[in-house]
Amino acid sequence: MFDVPTTLSPSRVDAFTNCPMAFRFSSIEKLPEPPGVATTRGSLVHRALELLFTAPAPERTAERLEQSLDTALAEYRSHPDFTGLRLGAEEIERFEHECRVLTDNYLQMEDPTEVREIGLELKLAAPVGDLTLRGIIDRLELDQHGGLIVTDYKTGRAPSAQFEQKSLGGVHFYAFLCDQVFGQRPTAVRLMYLKTGETITATPTAQSVKFLTTRTRAVWKAVERACVTGEFRPRQSALCRSCSFQRWCPEFGGDPDRAAAETAEAQRLATV
Ligand code: SF4
Numbered sequence: 093m094f095d096v097p098t099t100l101s102p103s104r105v106d107a108f109t110n111c112p113m114a115f116r117f118s119s120i121e122k123l124p125e126p127p128g129v130a131t132t133r134g135s136l137v138h139r140a141l142e143l144l145f146t147a148p149a150p151e152r153t154a155e156r157l158e159q160s161l162d163t164a165l166a167e168y169r170s171h172p173d174f175t176g177l178r179l180g181a182e183e184i185e186r187f188e189h190e191c192r193v194l195t196d197n198y199l200q201m202e203d204p205t206e207v208r209e210i211g212l213e214l215k216l217a218a219p220v221g222d223l224t225l226r227g228i229i230d231r232l233e234l235d236q237h238g239g240l241i242v243t244d245y246k247t248g249r250a251p252s253a254q255f256e257q258k259s260l261g262g263v264h265f266y267a268f269l270c271d272q273v274f275g276q277r278p279t280a281v282r283l284m285y286l287k288t289g290e291t292i293t294a295t296p297t298a299q300s301v302k303f304l305t306t307r308t309r310a311v312w313k314a315v316e317r318a319c320v321t322g323e324f325r326p327r328q329s330a331l332c333r334s335c336s337f338q339r340w341c342p343e344f345g346g347d348p349d350r351a352a353a354e355t356a357e358a359q360r361l362a363t364v
Pocket of ligand 1: 111113114326327328329331332335336337338341342343344
């Protein structure tokens with residue numbers, strides 16, 4: 093029996109549907125996970141773009157973006173998400189190069205001097221029944237008619253057509269939050285895939301927002317049930333290869349009930 097969480101974000105909904113067992117480790121037991129190169133690179137590039145948009149529109153040049161990236165790199169040099177990667181000199185060089193490629197690609201995708209942003213890294217929350225849905229919007233802006241546009245930067249690959257709808261799940265989540273917080277449904281939600289230069293644009297509808305709440309309630313019920321019964325089923329997939337909890341996963345011969353105690357002991361030994 094576990095305490096039922098009271099908030100849910102798009103990434104948590106995805107985490108539960110991908111593998112309830114991994115969700116138990118990360119979101120219910122809150123076991124720490126070592127940083128990953130892809131995640132840290134993504135956060136750093138998001139930060140560089142956030143810094144770019146703090147400049148007045150006419151000053152958002154390639155040079156300004158380069159400066160923003162340099163600032164973000166300097167900020168991350170002592171950040172545990174970066175130091176925890178334990179990269180060697182060559183790997184750091186590659187890491188920085190990859191960040192530069194992503195920000196260079198960004199400039200090929202849109203002209204930042206024309207963006208009318210009204211919010212950056214915006215934290216929004218809205219209730220659905222007893223649950224609070226939370227999300228962070230990378231960028232909220234206005235279109236030429238004053239409608240809201242949500243932009244989400246992605247630093248991984250664009251999904252294949254087969255998985256495109258799944259990747260838009262988070263998008264409808266943001267549309268729902270805007271609807272609740274600002275009383276206005278966005279006219280468009282854009283996913284900018286900086287690696288490949290592709291942009292996927294979705295137009296949220298009353299139906300898609302309703303579907304989001306129905307789906308979230310269903311996921312929520314499943315989380316609640318799992319917390320009460322203690323049954324978080326492992327679901328094997330390609331994600332197992334990079335799963336930090338594999339050694340406690342029953343699918344790999346582990347015992348999930350030892351995870352919390354063993355993690356606490358490892359942390360204790362690390363501080364001795
Ligand atoms: S190893 Fe795979 S099945 Fe096991 S918890 Fe991790 S993601 Fe889930």
